[in-house]
Amino acid sequence: MKNVLTIAMREFKVYFSSPIAYIVLAMFAAIFGYFFSTGLAYFAQFSAQAAMQGGGMGMPPLNINQFVVAPSLGNMTIVLLFLTPMITMRLFAEEKRSGTIELLLTSPVKDYEIIAGKWLGAMLLFCAMLLVAAANLSILFFYTTPDWRPMLVALLGLVLMGGAMIAAGAFLSTLTKNQIVAGALTFGFLLLLWVLNWATSFSNSTLSEICEFLALSPHFEQFSKGVIELKDVAYYVSAIALGLFLSKRSLESLRWRA
Amino acid sequence: MIKVEGVTKRYGPATAVKNVSFNVERGEIVGFLGPNGAGKTTTMRILTGFLPPTEGTAAVGGYDVQKDPIEVKKRIGYLPETPPLYPEMEVVDYLRFVARLKGIEAGVIERRIDSAIERTAVGGVKDKLIGKLSKGYRQRVGLAQALIHGPDVLVLDEPTSGLDPKQIIEVRELIRSLAGEHTIILSTHILSEVSSTCGRVIIINEGRIEANDTPQNLTAQLQGAQALQLEIDGPEDEVLRRLRDVPGVNAVSCENGGGRLICRVEAEKDADIPRRLAETVVNLGWGLYAMQSLGLSLEDIFLKLTAHDEAPAGGEAAAEPETAEPAAAPAGEESE
Ligand SMILES: Nc1ncnc2c1ncn2[C@@H]1O[C@H](COP(=O)(O)OP(=O)(O)OP(=O)(O)O)[C@@H](O)[C@H]1O
Ligand SMILES: [Mg+2]
Numbered sequence: 001m002k003n004v005l006t007i008a009m010r011e012f013k014v015y016f017s018s019p020i021a022y023i024v025l026a027m028f029a030a031i032f033g034y035f036f037s038t039g040l041a042y043f044a045q046f047s048a049q050a051a052m053q054g055g056g057m058g059m060p061p062l063n064i065n066q067f068v069v070a071p072s073l074g075n076m077t078i079v080l081l082f083l084t085p086m087i088t089m090r091l092f093a094e095e096k097r098s099g100t101i102e103l104l105l106t107s108p109v110k111d112y113e114i115i116a117g118k119w120l121g122a123m124l125l126f127c128a129m130l131l132v133a134a135a136n137l138s139i140l141f142f143y144t145t146p147d148w149r150p151m152l153v154a155l156l157g158l159v160l161m162g163g164a165m166i167a168a169g170a171f172l173s174t175l176t177k178n179q180i181v182a183g184a185l186t187f188g189f190l191l192l193l194w195v196l197n198w199a200t201s202f203s204n205s206t207l208s209e210i211c212e213f214l215a216l217s218p219h220f221e222q223f224s225k226g227v228i229e230l231k232d233v234a235y236y237v238s239a240i241a242l243g244l245f246l247s248k249r250s251l252e253s254l255r256w257r258a
Numbered sequence: 259m260i261k262v263e264g265v266t267k268r269y270g271p272a273t274a275v276k277n278v279s280f281n282v283e284r285g286e287i288v289g290f291l292g293p294n295g296a297g298k299t300t301t302m303r304i305l306t307g308f309l310p311p312t313e314g315t316a317a318v319g320g321y322d323v324q325k326d327p328i329e330v331k332k333r334i335g336y337l338p339e340t341p342p343l344y345p346e347m348e349v350v351d352y353l354r355f356v357a358r359l360k361g362i363e364a365g366v367i368e369r370r371i372d373s374a375i376e377r378t379a380v381g382g383v384k385d386k387l388i389g390k391l392s393k394g395y396r397q398r399v400g401l402a403q404a405l406i407h408g409p410d411v412l413v414l415d416e417p418t419s420g421l422d423p424k425q426i427i428e429v430r431e432l433i434r435s436l437a438g439e440h441t442i443i444l445s446t447h448i449l450s451e452v453s454s455t456c457g458r459v460i461i462i463n464e465g466r467i468e469a470n471d472t473p474q475n476l477t478a479q480l481q482g483a484q485a486l487q488l489e490i491d492g493p494e495d496e497v498l499r500r501l502r503d504v505p506g507v508n509a510v511s512c513e514n515g516g517g518r519l520i521c522r523v524e525a526e527k528d529a530d531i532p533r534r535l536a537e538t539v540v541n542l543g544w545g546l547y548a549m550q551s552l553g554l555s556l557e558d559i560f561l562k563l564t565a566h567d568e569a570p571a572g573g574e575a576a577a578e579p580e581t582a583e584p585a586a587a588p589a590g591e592e593s594e
Binding site for chain 2: 003104
């Protein structure tokens with residue numbers, strides 16, 4: 001565990017000594033800020049209208065969670081499609097290129113500790129990104145009394161989804177010495193997972209059901225509504241496990257091929 | 259301390275290291291000598307657990323590299339051919355990271371960092387980004403990294419490459435100063451480095467060990483002879499013939515240099531030879547302007563050993579197909 005943290009902390013710090021962390025955080029903040037503020041403006045306008053028109057009709061007040069929080073976090077999932085490859089592309093590719101992998105692989109650490117450390121380091125940056133979103137959301141508490149539980153659930157969903165995406169990216173980064181190639185592979189792969197469920201709107205065969213199950217985003221839907229479903233958690237957790245397992249395998253085979 | 263037995267490493271069809279075996283005792287400094295592509299780096303990578311051998315076993319401090327990799331890695335400090343440095347880290351941060359990775363206890367980490375910095379004289383740059391260091395300093399930080407956990411065994415792949423002459427001397431001194439407490443294997447192309455730092459030389463060529471002995475023994479044994487250079491004023495054919503006739507002389511070659519003949523004489527190790535040569539020359543009325551002993555250097559031996567595989571293509575041909583042995587063997591059987 002100590003080794004995992006050592007590797008993770010180095011990884012996390014290194015993001016901040018290159019522009020990557022700042023680019024990723026700034027992009028996330030800007031885009032989330034945009035979704036959030038427009039959502040908020042829309043909500044304000046809409047609830048004002050609702051109050052004027054149907055004042056006494058007994059309609060329940062509009063739910064800010066449903067109108068602002070869920071959609072703006074939901075929109076962010078597509079942004080992550082672009083940001084995660086930037087986070088993961090360097091993880092192993094850079095070590096292979098510069099030869100520092102030789103230090104890791106000849107130090108008294110286990111392969112899985114290296115993988116877990118790398119993954120965790122990337123996750124820390126990912127969570128820093130979510131903190132930006134959380135900071136935005138916390139503004140709501142000054143003005144209204146939104147329900148904090150669905151927010152937390154949605155954030156948890158993002159963490160799980162990010163974990164799966166980062167695990168995939170980490171694996172793809174073990175395959176090459178070239179960061180750009182690793183990034184492009186990751187983006188392509190995530191995009192594929194993303195569009196898988198588009199097919200489901202056209203047909204109802206078992207194939208499309210499978211596609212729907214494999215697709216990345218449908219599993220986030222329930223989270224964004226504040227509902228934790230076991231099958232969604234299981235999907236993300238097993239995706240993380242699979243990604244890390246494949247990375248480990250790839251690292252081992254690197255030794256044989258190197 | 260180090261035991262390598264029958265190690266073979268294949269990269270696909272190519273064999274980088276062929277059936278290599280050697281031992282290194284505690285406290286020894288052993289030099290790995292060989293031309294480019296000889297298999298030095300490959301052997302070291304196998305020892306450090308970076309690469310698994312295709313065949314054979316390697317053990318460090320009694321632990322098998324394959325079965326107890328973690329125990330082996332704890333005992334080895336390794337400086338790869340390209341120092342494994344993170345350019346975006348500061349020297350001290352980097353060493354702290356390595357120290358943690360090597361499992362040094364939190365309480366002594368700072369002390370270890372200080373002593374590694376002191377030994378490799380990188381104190382002046384310890385707060386600099388590694389990416390901004392000169393090649394020589396990078397090499398030193400690489401060395402500091404290898405030393406930091408006070409390993410029993412140091413494996414240094416070309417530790418003096420890219421250093422200026424002054425630094426080379428410093429690093430050699432550093433290596434010698436480490437000798438007592440550490441067992442050291444280093445690789446190099448530079449022969450003087452081996453004779454000046456190593457107690458033993460392993461000459462490796464095309465993946466095979468050609469020699470394994472002390473530098474002194476190697477020089478003596480492979481010579482078994484002496485070489486002399488004479489500067490003579492006389493007719494070339496005659497000189498050649500007469501010198502060859504001198505008892506104890508094995509070979510003579512002459513070339514013209516500034517109107518005189520520069521002759522290289524290889525002869526048996528016999529103190530009398532120079533006198534006999536001088537007598538012969540003088541008695542025939544030629545001028546003898548100079549005579550000096552050449553003494554076969556490690557350089558000569560090295561060239562002899564490593565050339566001897568390629569030159570006598572006829573005699574040594576049998577050794578060549580061994581490279582492709584696994585593929586060639588069945589084919590050979592069929593044809594017979
Ligand atoms: N990853 C690899 N894949 C395929 N062949 C390799 C690989 N690494 C090394 N080789 C081959 O193995 C042989 C030995 O290489 P090695 O790097 O061990 O030589 P070396 O003695 O360290 O040479 P140098 O003095 O140039 O560093 C070479 O023929 C090389 O081409
Ligand atoms: Mg080498």
